[in-house]
Amino acid sequence: MLPHLMRTLVIGDIHGCLRALDALLDAVQPSSEDQLITLGDYVDCGPDSRGVIDRMIGLAKSHNLVALLGNHEEMMLESLFDMNNLRAWCMCGGDHTLRSYVGRGGVPFSVALKEVPEEHWHFLQFGCRDWHETDTHIFVHGYVDPFTPMPVQQSSVLRWQKFHDPQPHISGKVIICGHTAQREGNPVNVGHAICIDTCCYGGGWLTCLHVESGRYWQANQKGELRVGNIAEHEGEVTEGEVTE
Helix, strand or coil: CCCCCCCEEEECCCCCCHHHHHHHHHHHCCCCCCEEEECCCCCCCCCCHHHHHHHHHHHHHHCEEEEECCHHHHHHHHCCCCHHHHHHHHHHHHHHHHHHHHCCCCCCHHHHHCCCCHHHHHHHHHCEECEEECCCEEEECCCCCCCCCHHHCCHHHHHHCCCCCCCCCCCCCEEEECCEECCCCCCEECCCEEECCCCCCCCCCEEEEECCCCEEEEECCCCCEEEEEHHHHECCCCCCEECC
């Protein structure tokens, strides 16, 4: 029997789409030897943010998981300290997240926030990082300042920067990111940068990219699957839309 070769597997923005995530994991079958990288935005907009964070916590225990923090998790964390932040977050999809914790609408946001388990807050605060780097790739949620070394990048850029006219990074490494929703459902590949936010919550697809081969799998909320190769999408940036 041939030994299992470690794969680097990267999953784009999930946004509460647990059914798509589970279908994708079933198709990809990540092993404990694979490196599984998730690009953030686990919560908001989709129907089951609570279930997604539960799944992430489970993956952190069973797999070699690198979880990045997205701008939506940033908003969720900031909602703990200020009522204005709480209202702003709920206007950006946080109301869907809170509803997944209380099971219904009509509950005051401040009351619903107290239903978030401590384990979930701990995962967001201590189980996620701003970026990840290998010998060949940089993984971020938003994008990078192309002229700044990764250790001194601003978190606002890493989580909020759009993928419009992405420039190469001074390291020469390929950047893989999410955040800028490609509503046609296809990844964008400009050679030095790849965006795999394929708008699952908006009727698109959730993407998992196998970095070494360029192959990717996609699943949607209906549980449907499709596959492709990132080389098929090399070219100009299409007009995406940032999920804010």
